[in-house]
Amino acid sequence: MPTAKIYLKDQQLIxxxxxxxxxxxxxxxxxxxxxxxxxxDIKIDGTSITxxxxxxxxxxxxxxDKFSENTLKIQRENFSNQxxxxxxxxxxxxxxxxxxxxxxxxNWLARLGKTAFDxxxxxxxxLHFIGELTIEFLRILGNxxxxxxxxxxxxxxxxxxxxxxxxxLLSFMIGVVLAYQMGVQLRNYGxxxxxxxxxxxxxxxxxxPLITAIMVAGRTGSSFTAELGIMKVNREIDxxxxxxxxxxxxxxxxxxxxxxxxxxxxxxxxxxxGVLGGMFMANNMLDISWYEFLHRxxxxxxLRALIIGLGKAPVFALIxxxxxxxxxxxxxxxxxxxxxxxxxxxxxxxxxxIVADAAFSxxxxxxxx
Amino acid sequence: MTTQAIIQITHLKTYLGDAWVHNEINLTVERGxxxxxxxxxxxxxxxxxxEMISLLPPTSGSIRIFEHELTKASPKTLLDIQRRWGVLFxxxxxxxxxxxxxxxxxxxKEHTPLDADTIRELALLKIVLAGLQPTVANKxxxxxxxxxxxxxxxxxxxxxxxELMFLDEPTAGLDPNKVLAFDExxxxxxxxxxxxxxMVTHDIDSLKRVADRVAFLGEGKVLCVDTPEKVMQNPHxxxxxxxxxxxxx
Numbered sequence: 001m002p003t004a005k006i007y008l009k010d011q012q013l014i015x016x017x018x019x020x021x022x023x024x025x026x027x028x029x030x031x032x033x034x035x036x037x038x039x040x041d042i043k044i045d046g047t048s049i050t051x052x053x054x055x056x057x058x059x060x061x062x063x064x065d066k067f068s069e070n071t072l073k074i075q076r077e078n079f080s081n082q083x084x085x086x087x088x089x090x091x092x093x094x095x096x097x098x099x100x101x102x103x104x105x106x107n108w109l110a111r112l113g114k115t116a117f118d119x120x121x122x123x124x125x126x127l128h129f130i131g132e133l134t135i136e137f138l139r140i141l142g143n144x145x146x147x148x149x150x151x152x153x154x155x156x157x158x159x160x161x162x163x164x165x166x167x168x169l170l171s172f173m174i175g176v177v178l179a180y181q182m183g184v185q186l187r188n189y190g191x192x193x194x195x196x197x198x199x200x201x202x203x204x205x206x207x208x209p210l211i212t213a214i215m216v217a218g219r220t221g222s223s224f225t226a227e228l229g230i231m232k233v234n235r236e237i238d239x240x241x242x243x244x245x246x247x248x249x250x251x252x253x254x255x256x257x258x259x260x261x262x263x264x265x266x267x268x269x270x271x272x273x274g275v276l277g278g279m280f281m282a283n284n285m286l287d288i289s290w291y292e293f294l295h296r297x298x299x300x301x302x303l304r305a306l307i308i309g310l311g312k313a314p315v316f317a318l319i320x321x322x323x324x325x326x327x328x329x330x331x332x333x334x335x336x337x338x339x340x341x342x343x344x345x346x347x348x349x350x351x352x353x354i355v356a357d358a359a360f361s362x363x364x365x366x367x368x369x
Numbered sequence: 370m371t372t373q374a375i376i377q378i379t380h381l382k383t384y385l386g387d388a389w390v391h392n393e394i395n396l397t398v399e400r401g402x403x404x405x406x407x408x409x410x411x412x413x414x415x416x417x418x419x420e421m422i423s424l425l426p427p428t429s430g431s432i433r434i435f436e437h438e439l440t441k442a443s444p445k446t447l448l449d450i451q452r453r454w455g456v457l458f459x460x461x462x463x464x465x466x467x468x469x470x471x472x473x474x475x476x477x478k479e480h481t482p483l484d485a486d487t488i489r490e491l492a493l494l495k496i497v498l499a500g501l502q503p504t505v506a507n508k509x510x511x512x513x514x515x516x517x518x519x520x521x522x523x524x525x526x527x528x529x530x531x532e533l534m535f536l537d538e539p540t541a542g543l544d545p546n547k548v549l550a551f552d553e554x555x556x557x558x559x560x561x562x563x564x565x566x567x568m569v570t571h572d573i574d575s576l577k578r579v580a581d582r583v584a585f586l587g588e589g590k591v592l593c594v595d596t597p598e599k600v601m602q603n604p605h606x607x608x609x610x611x612x613x614x615x616x617x618x
């Protein structure tokens with residue numbers, strides 16, 4: 001461990017040892033203990049300094065300045081050439097703490113106002129984004145050769161096909177849980193067989209589409225945002241723009257269209273596994289045979305339930321894909337911005353999925369569907 | 370200034386992506402010099418630099434830095450070595466979510482027991498030494514121009530007062546008069562802070578200005594190590610081809 005010292009001896013300050021970053025805290029303490037005589041001038045001697053780096057030089061300058069405030073003259077003596085050069089350089093470049101303005105934090109009212117304004121602006125930007133996408137969509141419709149089938153089908157594959165196992169498993173388990181909870185109540189009244197109606201309606205109308213959409217928002221919405229965000233940071237998006245290919249045509253619309261097709265398909269898949277899960281539980285807990293279950297399912301659960309459930313899926317797909325893409329394109333060139341926007345994309349997508357679902361419920365009840 | 374080896378590379382071989390990048394590299398960098406590594410594209414300059422800063426293990430051979438064998442160093446020894454060097458990356462690698470001042474203070478906060486005021490003042494000192502106005506301290510890297518980002522990254526690299534500095538293409542992407550200023554800055558720092566500098570570059574003008582010794586990489590080997598003038602006179606076809614462009618212009 002290197003050591004360094006400074007002490008007062010015969011009107012001279014003697015410096016010794018390695019004046020480096022490592023010995024800085026120790027030196028700071030030693031300096032604080034020194035009380036200089038008030039009248040005479042002081043010499044500071046650097047003969048036995050073995051090594052000095054800029055941190056050491058900075059400390060020396062700082063304390064020489066401090067001592068000089070008491071109108072003392074301080075003379076440097078016997079410092080090596082290199083050290084003198086370093087001290088001069090540091091002296092020239094020192095910045096006192098007060099010289100740069102501190103970062104100002106506005107008060108709560110200003111912050112509230114700024115947040116509100118930012119949110120409003122973001123909403124306007126979102127509308128702008130949707131408008132732009134619509135125009136691009138119409139332009140491409142008029143020119144079908146520009147449709148990117150590759151990107152579209154790879155989107156369907158990534159967001160749909162590859163999600164099949166996880167969606168299937170989760171829906172099966174949701175079916176099991178629902179059948180169990182409802183079965184416990186129904187058994188009290190000896191109304192075991194009504195599990196079929198309850199389960200069929202709730203899975204097909206609500207749980208199938210909703211659970212699938214929430215899963216996909218977490219899985220696909222986040223990946224849209226992260227992918228586009230990295231492309232934005234690497235300026236790949238700018239590169240596309242300069243080559244006369246709009247990002248909407250190559251990246252955004254195929255993604256959105258892909259999810260628009262994939263989410264209803266996934267919802268059917270989720271419906272099947274949800275009902276299967278419920279059927280499995282009904283068979284185990286309520287002694288309803290497979291045949292009995294399917295027979296009653298066919299008679300009691302109307303086709304309308306399936307269609308209403310499936311009808312929501314495209315709307316959810318548009319919500320997820322447009323928010324995911326919008327947040328991705330809104331990434332600024334800092335690393336944490338990708339994280340923030342990915343979080344926002346998932347949270348906002350799930351929020352609006354649930355809002356849309358509530359709106360659907362109200363509309364359908366008014367229409368007596 | 371005593372001459373002693375600060376980096377010693379012997380029999381270094383690297384196999385990367387189905388090809389031998391380095392066949393047999395032997396190099397010695399001495400204390401206090403500016404050592405420049407050049408070579409054509411794909412000669413493995415940046416790979417060699419990455420091996421020296423222990424981001425990439427070599428396939429075989431030995432790299433000794435400050436008398437420690439880098440390839441076999443324990444994490445603790447490695448940390449000690451890392452505190453004695455500074456690295457300036459080609460893309461600056463400033464933390465984009467921190468201000469310049471926070472970027473420069475970061476190594477001090479991590480590695481020293483100093484109090485906040487001292488850290489702040491030391492960091493500001495390094496920002497000014499790197500040739501920036503203290504007023505940029507509270508800006509984010511994205512708000513600075515390319516040249517200023519380079520200087521901010523340099524300030525971060527020298528904040529722990531390293532003995533050894535690695536610079537990867539420090540002047541790439543800067544306009545010519547900025548290159549001149551940056552070269553002068555590096556030479557100033559080198560003399561006053563007693564740095565040893567290892568630098569990878571493409572810029573022949575800057576090479577002539579700053580280098581004490583130059584190593585030319587090619588064919589997986591070090592083709593030549595000498596002063597810039599002597600390397601330029603070397604008759605090897607690869608070396609002649611490399612310098613031809615600059616002489617024509």
